Amino acid sequence: MTDDTNILRASYHTLGCKLNFSETSAIGMQLARRGIIKAQGGEIPDIVVVNTCSVTEVADKKGRSLIRRLRNRWPDATLVVTGCYAQLKPQEVAAIEGVDIVLGNDEKLRISDFLRQWEADRRSRVAVHDYLDIREFHGACERGDRTRYWLKVQDGCDYFCTYCTIPFARGRSRSGRIADLVAEAENAAEAGGKEIVLTGVNVGCFGKDTGEDFLELLKRLDAVEGIERYRISSIEPNLLTEEIVRWIADGSRAFMPSFHIPLQSGSDEVLRLMNRRYRTDLFTDRVQMIRSLMPDAFIGVDIIAGARGETEGEWEKSFSYAESLPVSRYHVFPYSERPGTKALGIDHNVSQEEKHRRVAMLTKLSDVKLRDFSRRFFGTVRPVLWEHPDADEEGLMYGHTDNYLRVRASASASLYNTISSARLEGFVDTETLSATTDI
Numbered sequence: 001m002t003d004d005t006n007i008l009r010a011s012y013h014t015l016g017c018k019l020n021f022s023e024t025s026a027i028g029m030q031l032a033r034r035g036i037i038k039a040q041g042g043e044i045p046d047i048v049v050v051n052t053c054s055v056t057e058v059a060d061k062k063g064r065s066l067i068r069r070l071r072n073r074w075p076d077a078t079l080v081v082t083g084c085y086a087q088l089k090p091q092e093v094a095a096i097e098g099v100d101i102v103l104g105n106d107e108k109l110r111i112s113d114f115l116r117q118w119e120a121d122r123r124s125r126v127a128v129h130d131y132l133d134i135r136e137f138h139g140a141c142e143r144g145d146r147t148r149y150w151l152k153v154q155d156g157c158d159y160f161c162t163y164c165t166i167p168f169a170r171g172r173s174r175s176g177r178i179a180d181l182v183a184e185a186e187n188a189a190e191a192g193g194k195e196i197v198l199t200g201v202n203v204g205c206f207g208k209d210t211g212e213d214f215l216e217l218l219k220r221l222d223a224v225e226g227i228e229r230y231r232i233s234s235i236e237p238n239l240l241t242e243e244i245v246r247w248i249a250d251g252s253r254a255f256m257p258s259f260h261i262p263l264q265s266g267s268d269e270v271l272r273l274m275n276r277r278y279r280t281d282l283f284t285d286r287v288q289m290i291r292s293l294m295p296d297a298f299i300g301v302d303i304i305a306g307a308r309g310e311t312e313g314e315w316e317k318s319f320s321y322a323e324s325l326p327v328s329r330y331h332v333f334p335y336s337e338r339p340g341t342k343a344l345g346i347d348h349n350v351s352q353e354e355k356h357r358r359v360a361m362l363t364k365l366s367d368v369k370l371r372d373f374s375r376r377f378f379g380t381v382r383p384v385l386w387e388h389p390d391a392d393e394e395g396l397m398y399g400h401t402d403n404y405l406r407v408r409a410s411a412s413a414s415l416y417n418t419i420s421s422a423r424l425e426g427f428v429d430t431e432t433l434s435a436t437t438d439i
């Protein structure tokens with residue numbers, strides 16, 4: 001029997017984007033190398049790490065309430081808060097009762113050093129670099145489940161869209177090195193991973209700082225044996241070049257026909273006010289190019305409802321543009337006012353009530369798009385990566401097709417983490433299709 005009374009345990013809590021989740025995992029791995037293991041259900045942690053988000057006011061609020069809840073639950077643990085909320089409002093975070101260490105985004109992967117200092121002197125610390133000084137790239141590859149990994153290839157952003165605080169929270173764009181990222185993918189393959197999602201803040205900016213090339217990264221990853229599927233989490237339309245799309249369509253082994261592209265508004269005037277780097281003509285061009293080269297590709301699109309400057313006239317333009325695009329679904333976000341952003345200087349503020357009306361209209365449009373897109377594949381056979389069994393009902397498995405349709409089938413759990421053909425039959429609900437493996 002081992003005596004583990006001296007072993008330290010940590011519990012991890014993440015809010016926000018996939019990048020945050022992959023970084024929390026990197027923090028966990030770093031602490032594990034120091035012998036600090038992850039607290040399992042019911043165990044009392046010695047260290048609590050909260051990786052926050054600050055994409056909206058609501059995200060800040062969620063961060064504050066999570067920190068307070070965790071402090072009340074484990075009053076004796078060392079409480080470390082990091083992430084975008086900590087980076088943007090370090091003093092506000094430090095003022096929350098019981099917070100011991102506040103780390104900015106550049107310091108989050110130096111947590112081990114800060115914990116050592118804490119062990120030595122028990123002094124609270126706030127360590128946050130100015131965003132202009134955030135220069136280092138910290139790699140991270142998170143195992144979402146056994147099938148899918150999130151590989152961080154890039155961090156930060158140089159775009160400064162007027163409504164966004166991310167460049168201030170994450171600093172300037174910087175990238176991993178191809179050789180390191182390929183090594184991460186090889187490790188994921190060795191651990192049984194079948195799918196890798198490439199993440200970053202502005203992924204298409206990969207290599208602008210190192211002189212390496214994004215398409216070259218994709219080609220090198222494509223050659224990693226054992227990884228059957230790759231997806232790019234999200235890419236700015238102006239950076240999704242014809243060369244990349246053509247290579248995915250014709251040259252790639254494992255990059256899937258699925259894309260996620262932020263539009264944000266279908267009004268050129270609102271795009272101008274947002275300081276976005278494209279207009280609707282470029283966006284239309286990209287969507288049409290994908291559709292002509294990969295007619296079955298899933299195209300998911302982000303759109304913001306009720307941004308400053310979205311007058312009734314601009315909203316009408318935006319909505320009818322969104323209606324006209326042959327995309328698969330919209331991810332709809334209500335505009336959220338962020339202190340310190342240039343957008344605050346834009347005239348015409350949309351009321352909350354009107355914002356909700358616009359969100360509801362876009363959400364309804366998205367449901368129609370998703371159903372229309374899905375329906376096209378009824379009766380067809382597609383490869384599915386089986387990702388997990390149903391939590392409540394035995395004998396049901398869930399997975400995704402190559403073109404990112406979520407499916408459910410009566411199937412044996414032995415299909416888990418394998419790819420096999422399934423015939424798509426009908427709807428379980430808007431998000432999920434029923435399928436049969438008996439073909």
Ligand code: SF4
Nearest residue numbers: 157159160161164166
């Ligand atoms: S591209 Fe624009 S919206 Fe996206 S992170 Fe950069 S500044 Fe923010």
